[in-house]
Amino acid sequence: MPKAIWNGAVLADSDRCEVVEGNQYFPPDSIQQDYFKESSTHTTCPWKGVASYYSVEVDGQVNKDAAWYYPTPKEAAKNIAGYIAFWKGVKVEV
Template sequence: MPRAVWNGAVLAESDRCEVVEGNYYFPPDTIHAEYFKSSDTHTTCPWKGIASYYTIEVDGQVNQDAAWYYPQTKDAAKNIEGYVAFWRGVKVEA
């Protein structure tokens, strides 16, 4: 079962992930919210829409904007709307 791990903590784990462009997107109900803090960062993908970010904090260590999601996707990406993906050193073990 895919899981996202950073700094020794499991951030998310699910067998219902969607894989898009090589990234695992985890359903929002499978993330461990205690590690996630909303960020003011936003980026735009031409076919998915506007992404929002989370900063991850584990045991006092901070990983700025290490997770992203699309709160409202364009039609082509509805399957990942609200789902969370990771980068910046977060390992996804599939």
């Protein structure tokens, strides 16, 4: 089962992930919400739409914009609506 780990904490784990462009996207109900803080960062993907970000905080350490998701993706990416993916040193074990 895929797991996302950073700073010794399991941020998310699920056997219902979606893989897009090599990234594991975790269902919204699989994340440990206490570690996630909304960010004001947004980026745009030509085919997925506008991404929103979370910063992750574990034991007082913050990993800014370490997770992203598409709240209202374009039609081609509707299967990952609200699903969360990781980068910036977050280890995803498959």
